[in-house]
Amino acid sequence: MNRSGTRDLIVGLFVLAGLAAIAYLSLSVGGLSFRQPGGLKLYADFDEIGGLKTRAQVVISGVKVGEISSITLDKDYRARVGLNLDAGLKLPVDTSASIFTAGLLGDRYISLQPGGEETLLKSGDQITFVESAVILERMIGKLIHNAGVDEEK
Amino acid sequence: MNLVRSLGTVTIGFVEELGRLAAFSAHMARCVITPPIRLRPFIEEVFKLGVLSLIIICVCGVAVGAVLGLQGYNTLVTFGATQSLGAVVGLSLVRELGPVLTALLATGRAGSATAAEIGTMVATEQLDGLRMMSVDPVHFVITPKALAMIVVMPLLSALFIVSGLFGGYLVGVHLMGVDPGSYMNSLQSAVDFSDDILGSLLKALVFGVLVGLIATYRGYKSEPTSAGVSAATTSTVVIASVSILIFDYFITALWGV
Numbered sequence: 001m002n003r004s005g006t007r008d009l010i011v012g013l014f015v016l017a018g019l020a021a022i023a024y025l026s027l028s029v030g031g032l033s034f035r036q037p038g039g040l041k042l043y044a045d046f047d048e049i050g051g052l053k054t055r056a057q058v059v060i061s062g063v064k065v066g067e068i069s070s071i072t073l074d075k076d077y078r079a080r081v082g083l084n085l086d087a088g089l090k091l092p093v094d095t096s097a098s099i100f101t102a103g104l105l106g107d108r109y110i111s112l113q114p115g116g117e118e119t120l121l122k123s124g125d126q127i128t129f130v131e132s133a134v135i136l137e138r139m140i141g142k143l144i145h146n147a148g149v150d151e152e153k
Numbered sequence: 154m155n156l157v158r159s160l161g162t163v164t165i166g167f168v169e170e171l172g173r174l175a176a177f178s179a180h181m182a183r184c185v186i187t188p189p190i191r192l193r194p195f196i197e198e199v200f201k202l203g204v205l206s207l208i209i210i211c212v213c214g215v216a217v218g219a220v221l222g223l224q225g226y227n228t229l230v231t232f233g234a235t236q237s238l239g240a241v242v243g244l245s246l247v248r249e250l251g252p253v254l255t256a257l258l259a260t261g262r263a264g265s266a267t268a269a270e271i272g273t274m275v276a277t278e279q280l281d282g283l284r285m286m287s288v289d290p291v292h293f294v295i296t297p298k299a300l301a302m303i304v305v306m307p308l309l310s311a312l313f314i315v316s317g318l319f320g321g322y323l324v325g326v327h328l329m330g331v332d333p334g335s336y337m338n339s340l341q342s343a344v345d346f347s348d349d350i351l352g353s354l355l356k357a358l359v360f361g362v363l364v365g366l367i368a369t370y371r372g373y374k375s376e377p378t379s380a381g382v383s384a385a386t387t388s389t390v391v392i393a394s395v396s397i398l399i400f401d402y403f404i405t406a407l408w409g410v
Contacts, residue, residue, distance in 0.1 A: 007196070008196060014204045014207065015308065017207075017308075017312060018203075018307070018308025018312055021311035021315045024315060025311055025344075026346055026350050029247075029350070030344055030345060030346030030349065030350040031341060056342065057342070107342065
């Protein structure tokens with residue numbers, strides 16, 4: 001290989017390394033995915049989602065099985081959360097979804113508890129059993145309010 | 154009165170300079186699409202500007218990531234939120250530090266060299282020689298340099314960010330004992346493709362255009378003396394650095410990246 005051939009090879013390697021870095025950032029860090037179809041897509045309506053964000057985790061027994069793909073407001077002013085779950089995951093129709101917080105200040109995530117029914121959820125189905133996010137301020141407010149009522153009695 | 158007059162002179166000079174830069178850019182844009190395509194000098198320039206900057210970019214990337222990891226850890230540990238270290242390191246690198254520091258490093262490493270090279274060609278009348286042979290020096294010498302800078306900048310910026318993430322991981326996980334899973338997890342959930350990565354690449358591309366244009370323009374218009382070449386090099390570094398930071402603010406303000 002002559003000198004300019006070697007140089008071309010090095011330049012080619014450099015460009016490949018740069019593109020690989022962009023691909024790593026986009027796919028692994030940025031979460032861009034081209035395999036949109038195929039996964040199990042479900043949605044669930046919540047009264048309160050707290051600080052839940054898209055791309056938050058969906059877990060079963062603490063194991064990550066998917067992520068939040070969309071959050072929209074439906075016509076009844078409830079939060080409609082789209083879940084994008086791993087393909088091949090089999091969930092019964094009486095699966096319930098709850099919003100939890102990782103630690104005191106951590107991120108919100110959704111935890112699924114599979115039920116015992118024989119029939120399975122299909123892509124596009126709704127998870128009917130939901131438990132909304134716990135808002136700390138609201139709970140404290142309720143506690144103070146209740147305490148006040150008790151004293152009056 | 155004199156003060157107002159000198160203000161007017163400065164303003165007119167600035168606008169004239171801007172106009173000349175625009176005309177120069179338009180000339181260069183025409184050269185890009187006019188055959189013959191100068192592939193060989195372009196590849197040579199990618200080698201000089203990109204491959205030779207690789208080591209400084211990767212070393213600085215790892216160092217900046219490591220510092221971010223250390224600083225972020227020391228701040229977060231007071232809130233007991235060290236599991237968010239990945240988000241701190243990742244977002245700072247992807248949105249700001251990656252493109253900006255890469256552009257500043259490339260200005261110092263490659264932009265100044267480009268300006269000095271073209272300036273020397275002007276001083277030794279090599280460009281006039283080309284003109285005499287009815288070869289357009291902008292087409293033959295300058296366009297490949299600017300184009301290579303534009304192509305190289307996003308690649309270098311991405312490599313800088315990846316090195317930085319590695320440096321942050323090294324310090325955060327191996328030195329400070331943050332859980333590797335929560336580092337990667339907070340990194341991945343904080344950084345979004347369309348919001349952050351695309352914005353980062355856009356910034357790097359804009360900075361590449363800025364540095365490429367300013368370096369070649371200052372070199373091309375330099376005085377044909379040794380003092381002129383040194384002035385061209387200095388003004389390239391100064392103008393490019395300042396405009397990178399100013400453009401960075403406006404890109405962030407307008408597109409929120």
